Amino acid sequence: MDDASRVGEARRHAAQAAAEMGWGEVDAGRLALVVTELGTNLHRHATRGRLLIASRPTASEVELISIDEGPGIPDIPLAMQDGHSSGSTPGTGLGAVRRLANEFDIHSSVPDGTVSVARVRQIASPGASAGSATAPALEIGAVCLPAPHESVCGDGWAGFTQEGQTTLLMADGLGHGPEAAKASDAATAAFADAPQDDLRETVQRVHRALQTTRGAAICALRVDAAAGTVSYSGAGNIVGRVLSGVFDKSIVTQHGTAGMQIRKPEITSFELPAHALVVLHSDGIETRWSVDRIRPLLQRDPTLVAAVLLRDHTRHRDDATIVVMRRKE
CATH class of the missing domain: 3.30.565.10 (Histidine kinase-like ATPase, C-terminal domain)
Structure with missing residues (x-):
């Protein structure tokens, strides 16, 4: 402006x-x-x-x-x-x-x-309309922006909610621009085929779908709000945090690039504390961001949190995607 x-x-x-x-x-x-x-x-x-x-x-x-x-x-x-x-x-x-x-x-x-x-x-x-019986147990906010001077974003994400579980797939196509976007689009399309699958099978399916593209970093993450757990699997430099006033746990996937070479997928799981935020982002956002500015926003709109992180920690040279989730009160 x-x-x-x-x-x-x-x-x-x-x-x-x-x-x-x-x-x-x-x-x-x-x-x-x-x-x-x-x-x-x-x-x-x-x-x-x-x-x-x-x-x-x-x-x-x-x-x-x-x-x-x-x-x-x-x-x-x-x-x-x-x-x-x-x-x-x-x-x-x-x-x-x-x-x-x-x-x-x-x-x-x-x-x-x-x-x-x-x-x-x-x-x-x-x-x-409000009050739907199938309304998700989580609030989700996101920002997904292309790299400077690009008209399409090489990152992509998609979510699916069923029976109290929300599953998210984030993909960061190698590089940026149209070819990176093709890779992330292929990843989210493969995820949409069976989003309720075991996370290891989701990662393998996305890996196979990306073999005709330049490849992407991916992370498949599932939040079970009722059980209070977070599980994830993936490959590459999609990272994140689960944080509350007294909890701070990193989300880090194994090395590799979906569509090129990945190891056998593994699932990591841990608890989701009350009032915690789940933050997942591509490498267009700095990895080492401080939680000090985020903790006052734990009960605020998740999109607001994503926008603050974008403003304060974007690298200004790559596609940038942030997805923030928290349990509804």
């Missing part, structure tokens, strides 16, 4: 997404106001501000992630009050975003900056 014209560009992009999902005027108008407020805040007040926009047709939802690197908001409650506006915008600042969005969460520190997540859904859309 380095120019005022970018606010209009973001608004047009969101409007196109809403139109493709068949939204009416009222919902599209709410979305336009949220985009305008967030975009204008970034342009006028933030350093290196970015606005990420993603549509989710199955839920008839648009997710907006606002990220900046300073100066931060010293008083969030004041900033959220009506009348405390970012300027001559159609709404009334962050208070308007909170009212208009179906979901909103924000985190800020001085001088590090501000990260917020807003989701706008179509009114009475089938995907927005």
